[in-house]
Amino acid sequence: MAVMLDLRQAVVQKMIGSDQNGLREMIEGSIGAQEAALPGLGVAFELIWKNIDQSKQNELITVLENALKSSSAAPRAK
Template sequence: MSILLDLRQAVIHKVHGKDKDGLREMIEGSIDAQEAALPGLGVIFEILWKNIDHTKQDELLTILDQQLAQIEMKPLK
């Protein structure tokens, strides 16, 4: 459990104090990057999710549902 807390704290420390442009750069730089960046995006998503109301959560879920439906799934090897 402490590993997760350390990861959360490391990500928060990395983005703390960044302006909108800095946050956008970090997010866009992590998307489609090496899988090592995915936990950081997870922490950012967790912060976002915890701090938006249910209406906005539902909007995100609708977008996610629509986008996932468009992805062609390939069998796992």
């Protein structure tokens, strides 16, 4: 678990001080990039999730659900 905490802290430290453009660049640069970028997106999502109310969480879940339904990568039910 210490490794995960260190990774979280490293990602947060890298994001601290970034303005909105910098944060957007970090997110957009990580999407579709090598899998090594995924933990950073996970930490960013965790920060977002912890700092929004339940209605916004529900909205995000709906967006995710709809994206999965429309994704060609999603496994199809038989």
